[in-house]
Amino acid sequence: MDNLTIFTEFLLMDVTGSRELQVLQGVLFLVIYLGALTGNLLTVTVILTDTRLHSPMYFFISNVALIDLCSISVLVLRAVVNSLKGSRMISLTECAVQVFLFTVCVAVEFALLVVMSYDRYVAICHPLHYGLIITPSLCSQATAGSWASGLVYSAVHTGALFRLPFTKTNVIQQYFCDIPQILRISSSDVQFCEFVLLAVSVCLVSVCFAFTFVSYVNIFSTVLKMHSKEARNKAISTCTPQLAILLLFLLSGSVALLGPIAKTPSVKNLLTAMFYTVMPPFMNPIIYCLRNREINTALRRRFCR
Numbered sequence: 001m002d003n004l005t006i007f008t009e010f011l012l013m014d015v016t017g018s019r020e021l022q023v024l025q026g027v028l029f030l031v032i033y034l035g036a037l038t039g040n041l042l043t044v045t046v047i048l049t050d051t052r053l054h055s056p057m058y059f060f061i062s063n064v065a066l067i068d069l070c071s072i073s074v075l076v077l078r079a080v081v082n083s084l085k086g087s088r089m090i091s092l093t094e095c096a097v098q099v100f101l102f103t104v105c106v107a108v109e110f111a112l113l114v115v116m117s118y119d120r121y122v123a124i125c126h127p128l129h130y131g132l133i134i135t136p137s138l139c140s141q142a143t144a145g146s147w148a149s150g151l152v153y154s155a156v157h158t159g160a161l162f163r164l165p166f167t168k169t170n171v172i173q174q175y176f177c178d179i180p181q182i183l184r185i186s187s188s189d190v191q192f193c194e195f196v197l198l199a200v201s202v203c204l205v206s207v208c209f210a211f212t213f214v215s216y217v218n219i220f221s222t223v224l225k226m227h228s229k230e231a232r233n234k235a236i237s238t239c240t241p242q243l244a245i246l247l248l249f250l251l252s253g254s255v256a257l258l259g260p261i262a263k264t265p266s267v268k269n270l271l272t273a274m275f276y277t278v279m280p281p282f283m284n285p286i287i288y289c290l291r292n293r294e295i296n297t298a299l300r301r302r303f304c305r
Helices: 019-049 056-085 092-125 127-133 136-161 179-184 188-224 229-258 267-277 279-291 293-304
Strands: 009-011 089-091
Touching (some): 092 127, 092 179, 267 279
């Protein structure tokens, strides 16, 4: 026991090997971050300032945009600072905070995407009862419940992950504190506990995904039965962005969970991690701007002013 080394700092991945490439990597992360920052802030601003968008659907969209902004800030800002400073170091406390905040963002966004699928189901399949079912109080309760469940899940997850000291190694082969990487260097007791938590999480996610899948099947079956082409196009324009974002979220999550755990630094590992951490917050505002007619119209009005 006297020969054990307890690590209080971690070394993040360095795939460049030269100072110039480190700076270039930091600039690339900064450009992506500024693009995501601009897109998500613009989405939130347009929804808040345009009274035509003050509806439950856009209330949820603005919350998703804020969560995307938080999630990319938690990971990318640290990567930018490390790259520009030429540092790979992150403390144990900072790593735990990063894991906690990122897990909160992921859990809350998934919960909100499930709520949004129900919102679109009621709006398209039961339009006459929409105002009675989807009330402002229900929207507030659903959002608060999403945040509460995300906070509880993240607290349990992070507490289990960091409850024992790290003695194997302090090298994380990723540009941020990736949960699979932390599990790789953690003790066997922590790995078993995390396995149980992940098994429960998979069951909960499967139930939520089944609910969302059934909602969208009912939505598109109802849309196909509509006789009015204008009503059909409007329904599709409000549903396809949410469905595209849900698919992007699930695809990136599958890559994160099912992909191999890197043991050596490589550009492939960096690009894979960027896909499931950076691309959803960066792409979501673009998807809304391209596919949602009402947000498009609101943006044109804003720029004309």
